[in-house]
Amino acid sequence: MSDLTPALRTQVRQIVADVLEVPADEIAEDKSLEDLGADSLMVIEIVSRFERRLGIRIAQEEMTELVDLRTAYDLVARHLPSSEAAGV
Template sequence: MSGQTISEDLRRKVHTIVADVLEVDAGELVDSSSFSDDFDADSLMTIEIIARFERDLGITVPQDEMVDLDDLSTAYALAARYAKEPTSA
């Protein structure tokens, strides 16, 4: 995904949420991990990840973008795109 930057704090929070929802140790979850192939995640887990983004991070992700969520890189990109983080001026 192009040009989206994500803070280390937000990256850590996204990683923690995804590991928690997938019920895996955070160390097992790497950027190249496929949620479905490597951790048997189903669509309900994807919905739970998005729900946790909304509840814990205040990030609303449009439903049509949820289908792309299968790895940390996409999770980071979605979080960066929709986060309400202050931008440095």
């Protein structure tokens, strides 16, 4: 489980929702992005928005890890400085 602040979790969920064009509250943490209609190009766009909006860099190989909201939180948390992820 990632150590993201509630505000960062909300931001990550909103980015995913924007790309998938679904309401953020319809994205359950364990529901696969594929079940929500995501294809590989959408996953690339999600990662790209994480990078732009959160100021992080995610290796292309890591994109395959992005399968649901939980893995999105973990991926973002791994690339943010720990103090920022924890809201310190």
